[in-house]
Amino acid sequence: MKPTQKGKRGLTRLWNAVFYSLDGFSAAFRHEDAFRQEVLAALILIPIAVHTPASGPGKAIMVASVLLVLVVELLNSAIEAVTDRISLEDHVLAKRAKDMGSAAVMLAVINVPVVWLLVLLA
Numbered sequence: 001m002k003p004t005q006k007g008k009r010g011l012t013r014l015w016n017a018v019f020y021s022l023d024g025f026s027a028a029f030r031h032e033d034a035f036r037q038e039v040l041a042a043l044i045l046i047p048i049a050v051h052t053p054a055s056g057p058g059k060a061i062m063v064a065s066v067l068l069v070l071v072v073e074l075l076n077s078a079i080e081a082v083t084d085r086i087s088l089e090d091h092v093l094a095k096r097a098k099d100m101g102s103a104a105v106m107l108a109v110i111n112v113p114v115v116w117l118l119v120l121l122a
């Protein structure tokens with residue numbers, strides 16, 4: 001386990017934070033099938049968004065909608081990991097936390113085609 005960031009300031013803290021973030025991406029990619037699938041979708045959708053006839057802000061919103069799915073999936077995976085760390089036994093609150101995280105991912109995924117249609121059909 002890595003030492004805490006507490007007490008570190010400035011560039012040292014920022015430098016360490018970059019590596020902690022890369023560790024998080026790596027862990028999600030290694031251990032989460034959904035994250036890998038969403039990264040693959042992002043690798044396809046982001047270049048498509050950039051090459052659409054949409055305006056600059058429209059393209060940015062389209063890309064942001066795709067990146068939001070990855071952000072929400074990372075948070076959902078973190079919730080699941082912490083919940084499983086506490087206990088693997090079935091518990092109503094653990095199920096609720098995991099289901100809410102899953103619902104957040106679903107809303108982020110639904111957001112992508114809605115945003116893209118609004119941008120492209122406007």
